[in-house]
Amino acid sequence: MCLDSQLQELQLIQHSLLPGESFSFALPPEDSRIWSSLLHSFNTSTATTLSSLPNPVPQVKFQVKTTDARIFFEVQFPERYPEDSDVDTAQVPFISVNGEGISRDEHYRWRAFVQEKSAEVQGDDFPIYQLLCMHLLPKLHEDGYSVDTAGTMDIIEQQCTNRLxxxxxxxxxxxxxxxxxxxxxxxxxxxxxxxxxxxxxxxxxxxxxxxxxxxxxxxxxxxxxxxxxxxxxxxxxxxxxxxxxxxxxxxxxxxxxxxxxxxxxxxxxxxxxxxxxxxxxxxxx
Incomplete structure (x- = not known):
């Protein structure tokens, strides 16, 4: 079932987040409640009463962010993803790059990076999990954190060396x-x-x-x-x-x-x- 596959991929994404990384639904309150209930039931292996859910279940849209970057990603799964994604371009997830104060050039570079890495993970069992957790989030940390932190850590290490x-x-x-x-x-x-x-x-x-x-x-x-x-x-x-x-x-x-x-x-x-x-x-x- 498409719903089971989507829930499994969402679970993989959630469980792979590091400290400073967050997952949240970007849906109206009632739709967020539905997906939160589905994901909670899927994570805890408890039964969900599907008869109480709308048919079809609303398409899921979610955001993944880090605390050390201005940029974040928003992903929407089509209704029949991933079942028809190989043959129907309408069923390919939509991924947007968002954030405050992003220049046009910066946005263009990120969109090109997303497209490049999306092509690399095409055909994987869980391509959005691979794209987010193996490529996009690490890239955010590299651009928004690692360079400054590396310099700060070198200074701290040098100070400690001088006094001990x-x-x-x-x-x-x-x-x-x-x-x-x-x-x-x-x-x-x-x-x-x-x-x-x-x-x-x-x-x-x-x-x-x-x-x-x-x-x-x-x-x-x-x-x-x-x-x-x-x-x-x-x-x-x-x-x-x-x-x-x-x-x-x-x-x-x-x-x-x-x-x-x-x-x-x-x-x-x-x-x-x-x-x-x-x-x-x-x-x-």
Missing amino acids: PETADYHALLTSHHLVSPTKRRSLQRWSSELSISGFAKVGYPGVIYAQGTQENIQEFVANVKSMQWLALRVRFVEPIDLANDEHHQGWTEFQKVGEVVEEMKRRGRDKYITEMGIGSSALQ
Whole structure:
């Protein structure tokens, strides 16, 4: 059924959002209520009384935004998407680029980018999920966040280097849109061993990397991670920490769920570093 496929794709989009990214319906109140009910029932595997819904169900329109960009995306699924999208251009989702203070040239460049990436994901099982979460949202973070943040992080790291001895202990937290590549996972394990770093990686969606060790080794570890290709990689912090009485700083672990990350950071007495950034909120559980 088209409705089931649409709900499954909406669920994938919702569950793949990182902290600072949001999903909302862009519909009249009654239509938003209908789709919210459908999606909630689909997410929780509870039955929905279809007889109480209008026939046909109104077309869904939704927005995906980030807190660090002026631009956001609005998507509308046609009634028979994705069933007829391969043969009927009228059933291809409509994607608009919106935002305040966008110049004509900027809008043109984004529309061209959307068209280019739309062609790349054509034929995928969930093309709008692929387009939004693998291309458009990471591009927003790159344009609206990463450049400034990278410069700020370099300044912070330099300040810390100037006032602390080289033997100081450090820890670092990084997040990415996802961490699924076996090559990257093996590299993280190898670097942790070579640099005597402890910590963990949360694989899947989103990716979370936490590491602790000496200042010099942590900085080299972070530089190694940043040198690889990532979607929406964010260095949350690189800062000093007291490991003198820390009995947990040994070994490298992998986790599959965000909840496991929260529990591990609680065990280390450092859960505030996770929860204050929105990692581990109910939206990601």
